[in-house]
Amino acid sequence: MLAFIIRRLAQSLFVMFFVAMVAFLMFNYVGDPVHQMVGIDTSFEEREALREHLGLNDPALVQFMRFIGHAMQGEFGLSYQHKRPVADLFRERLPATLELSFVAALLALVVGVPMGVYTGLNRNGFISKLFMTFSLIGISLPTFLIGILLIFIFAVILGWLPSFGRGEVVTVGVWTTGLLTQSGLKALIMPSVTLGLFQLTLIMRLVRSEMLEVLRTDYIKFARARGLSNRAVNFGHALKNTLVPVITITGLQIGSIIAFAIITETVFQWPGMGLMFLQAIHNVDIPIMSAYLLLVAFFFVVINLIVDMLYYVVDPRLRIDLGKANGH
Amino acid sequence: MLKVENLTIRFDTRYGPLTAVDDVTFEVRPGEVFGLVGESGAGKSLTGQSIIGLLDPPGYIAGGQITLEGTRIDNLAYNHLRALRGRKIGMIFQDPLTSLNPLYTIGKQLTETILTHSSMTNAEAQKQAIALLTDVGIPGAGERINCYPHQFSGGMRQRVVIALALCVNPQLVIADEPTTALDVSIQAQILSLLKRMCREHGAAVILITHDMGVIAQVAQRVAVMYSGRLVEIGDVRQVVKHPQHPYARGLMGSIPSLHHQVDQLTQIDGTMPRLTDIPSGCAFHPRCPDCFDLCKDKRPPLKKIADSHIACWLYANEAHHAG
Numbered sequence: 001m002l003a004f005i006i007r008r009l010a011q012s013l014f015v016m017f018f019v020a021m022v023a024f025l026m027f028n029y030v031g032d033p034v035h036q037m038v039g040i041d042t043s044f045e046e047r048e049a050l051r052e053h054l055g056l057n058d059p060a061l062v063q064f065m066r067f068i069g070h071a072m073q074g075e076f077g078l079s080y081q082h083k084r085p086v087a088d089l090f091r092e093r094l095p096a097t098l099e100l101s102f103v104a105a106l107l108a109l110v111v112g113v114p115m116g117v118y119t120g121l122n123r124n125g126f127i128s129k130l131f132m133t134f135s136l137i138g139i140s141l142p143t144f145l146i147g148i149l150l151i152f153i154f155a156v157i158l159g160w161l162p163s164f165g166r167g168e169v170v171t172v173g174v175w176t177t178g179l180l181t182q183s184g185l186k187a188l189i190m191p192s193v194t195l196g197l198f199q200l201t202l203i204m205r206l207v208r209s210e211m212l213e214v215l216r217t218d219y220i221k222f223a224r225a226r227g228l229s230n231r232a233v234n235f236g237h238a239l240k241n242t243l244v245p246v247i248t249i250t251g252l253q254i255g256s257i258i259a260f261a262i263i264t265e266t267v268f269q270w271p272g273m274g275l276m277f278l279q280a281i282h283n284v285d286i287p288i289m290s291a292y293l294l295l296v297a298f299f300f301v302v303i304n305l306i307v308d309m310l311y312y313v314v315d316p317r318l319r320i321d322l323g324k325a326n327g328h
Numbered sequence: 329m330l331k332v333e334n335l336t337i338r339f340d341t342r343y344g345p346l347t348a349v350d351d352v353t354f355e356v357r358p359g360e361v362f363g364l365v366g367e368s369g370a371g372k373s374l375t376g377q378s379i380i381g382l383l384d385p386p387g388y389i390a391g392g393q394i395t396l397e398g399t400r401i402d403n404l405a406y407n408h409l410r411a412l413r414g415r416k417i418g419m420i421f422q423d424p425l426t427s428l429n430p431l432y433t434i435g436k437q438l439t440e441t442i443l444t445h446s447s448m449t450n451a452e453a454q455k456q457a458i459a460l461l462t463d464v465g466i467p468g469a470g471e472r473i474n475c476y477p478h479q480f481s482g483g484m485r486q487r488v489v490i491a492l493a494l495c496v497n498p499q500l501v502i503a504d505e506p507t508t509a510l511d512v513s514i515q516a517q518i519l520s521l522l523k524r525m526c527r528e529h530g531a532a533v534i535l536i537t538h539d540m541g542v543i544a545q546v547a548q549r550v551a552v553m554y555s556g557r558l559v560e561i562g563d564v565r566q567v568v569k570h571p572q573h574p575y576a577r578g579l580m581g582s583i584p585s586l587h588h589q590v591d592q593l594t595q596i597d598g599t600m601p602r603l604t605d606i607p608s609g610c611a612f613h614p615r616c617p618d619c620f621d622l623c624k625d626k627r628p629p630l631k632k633i634a635d636s637h638i639a640c641w642l643y644a645n646e647a648h649h650a651g
Contacts, residue, residue: 218426225380225421226441226492227414230406236440237429316476317430 001312001319008308012301017068019297023290024067028056037080076291081283086291090273094295095176096166097265097272101257103188104196109250112200116207121234123212131204138201143260147194147267154190162187164269195264199253206249210242217241243314251307255300329532330356330379330500334392335402337374337383337556339603346603348387349374350556353630356500361523361533363547363564365540365579367600371556372536376502378402379534380417381409396500415445418493418531420522422505424486428477434461434488435473438495445496460491463528464521483514490522494529501526504536519546540583544568552576555600555611557627562636572638574616610641618642 034051051057055066070076076086115135119128155163167183169176178184214220215238223233262274269275273292280288311318337349349371356362364372377383379394381404394402401412413419421427429437438457442448448456454473461469464487477485486506493501506522507515523546526533535547543550543564550568551561552575560573571577581594598615601607607614613623622641630639 218421218423219429221382222419222421222427222489222492223429225382225413225419226444227410227412227496228440228444229410232440232444237432240431241429315431316433317478 008305012305015301016297019294020068020071023293024064027286027290028063071294077287079285079288081285086287089276090291090295091174093271093273093276096270097258097261097274099178100191100195100270100272101261103192104257105199105254107192107196108199108203112203113207116204117211117239120208120211135201135204138197143194143198143263144267146197147264150190150194161190166271191264191268191270195257195261199257202253203246203250207242207246210245211238214238214241244311247307247310247314251303255303258299259296329358329397331395335375335378335389335394336391337378337387338390339387343604348556348603352558354551354558354561356532356534359530359532360549361535361547363543363550364534364536364553365538365543365550366553367538369600370553372553373504376504376534376536380413380419380502414441414498415496416498418498418501420489420493420501420503420506423509424482424489427489428485430477433474433476438492441492442495460495464491464525482510483518486510486518487521490525494525494531497529498531500532502534507542540568540579555606557611558630558639559612560636560638566636572633572636572643573640574618575612
């Protein structure tokens with residue numbers, strides 16, 4: 001197990017190194033950073049002085065090492081557009097995005113898994129067919145359209161929910177949360193539904209097809225032949241066997257939820273990283289872009305690591321080395 | 329003890345209903361090993377599954393009845409059926425590699441089954457599980473109980489499956505090809521284990537197989553199925569040594585013998601008919617060497633001849649002449 005974790009950590013570091021390289025290249029070679037910073041009337045000498053001061057004349061390798069060193073300390077330089085450290089900007093906005101993503105992922109799991117189990121067990125029932133039809137909507141409608149439709153219905157026509165923003169937030173230490181106020185929770189409903197709907201339907205369809213597969217296996221038949229209750233067979237024996245693929249997909253999807261919160265955040269003017277990233281693209285604010293790139297890669301790497309460790313927890317066949325080590 | 333009377337199993341398909349098991353009647357006596365033989369597709373597995381109520385849809389029991397100790401069990405409500413499974417009727421499947429849930433230890437699967445059917449405490453169930461595993465010949469059962477199925481070999485897993493099928497002392501065990509997936513060298517061990525365990529637990533066995541050698545080795549009585557119908561039932565010695573029905577004769581003739589030098593094994597020409605076009609009259613008539621006109625028109629009834637029951641016009645007429 002330990003060897004496995006160390007091996008995976010090494011791989012993760014490699015991935016992060018590679019992403020950092022891309023971020024660095026983007027930082028330095030997409031346009032001229034000095035050009036971005038100075039005004040139109042800055043003289044050539046002043047530009048060269050600035051270039052020297054920023055270390056832009058050093059060899060690329062030295063600059064890259066410096067970039068990595070700073071990145072590891074959470075330093076990504078100043079935002080061109082906000083004139084503030086990028087790290088601070090992210091620190092302010094990260095909670096909003098993570099909260100939204102977390103609630104959306106939770107929604108997708110808590111609703112999607114039971115729906116998948118239900119439709120797998122009663123594949124020809126009326127409700128199952130209803131769920132399946134509904135899931136087609138979730139799969140095929142683009143996120144922004146769902147968001148706009150929701151705003152139109154619940155904010156414009158019915159006036160029940162706010163159409164934008166995060167509501168009131170409470171600061172707990174370095175973290176700002178909207179989960180503790182009523183307006184914060186209300187503001188969270190539509191964005192999280194919008195963001196989670198696709199994953200919800202995806203998970204539901206995945207669980208359903210895995211359930212159908214597992215229910216046909218011999219060990220399920222044998223469990224029934226031993227007189228185990230339906231509950232024990234369906235949830236104890238069948239559902240657990242569907243978990244490995246479900247964990248894989250869910251893990252990847254949580255990564256995507258964080259990364260693709262961009263669209264939802266834009267639609268709902270949610271003050272998170274995604275919205276900031278989109279604004280950064282408009283203004284060619286490269287420090288923000290490269291920091292965002294690194295951060296999202298970091299989330300993906302961490303989630304994948306967790307997913308790989310969950311496999312070990314769920315499936316004893318993957319623990320074979322460990323079992324042998326303990327057996328003697 | 330177990331009576332299967334006029335059992336008929338159908339599948340509704342686009343092309344109309346297919347009869348996969350047709351008017352099958354037999355009886356299993358307490359404690360005996362009853363063999364059910366036939367080619368693949370003869371309906372022997374379906375017969376076994378219908379007894380324990382695990383017929384896969386779209387298959388269904390279209391007629392007849394199954395009784396266990398005088399109680400009908402083919403039309404039970406789910407809860408009664410569930411109480412019966414494992415408790416009164418156990419089942420062993422063909423492939424030990426896929427019969428056990430890969431994510432649970434064998435101990436967990438054993439105690440779960442024991443606890444479902446009894447009011448034991450966890451510790452008692454655990455103890456019984458270890459005793460059972462020792463009984464089926466798993467060395468170091470106390471430690472091995474915490475192992476997962478993938479840590480056992482095929483033969484060992486089938487031993488675990490036997491322990492699982494017998495863990496609440498059912499009166500009847502349906503063993504569906506229990507040794508087909510195993511190595512020949514392991515087959516004999518598993519068969520004798522099955523026989524011994526069932527004797528010790530007082531369970532009768534329905535042994536479903538296509539292997540007459542297996543039947544000859546362990547069964548007391550045997551039923552031969554062809555195309556969903558019974559063609560011959562009788563004492564195993566009678567059926568193996570002196571098969572009467574031409575199909576049973578063909579089956580026996582196809583087994584190589586160690587005791588007699590045979591130049592050529594008998595071969596039954598042709599293949600078993602598909603369910604969609606079962607021939608008229610006796611289903612075996614197109615392949616039968618002794619076929620005559622009556623066979624093509626009318627289905628022969630199962631008639632008692634000496635100690636056996638045989639469905640063949642050859643013998644019905646003989647019995648008629650004799651009587």
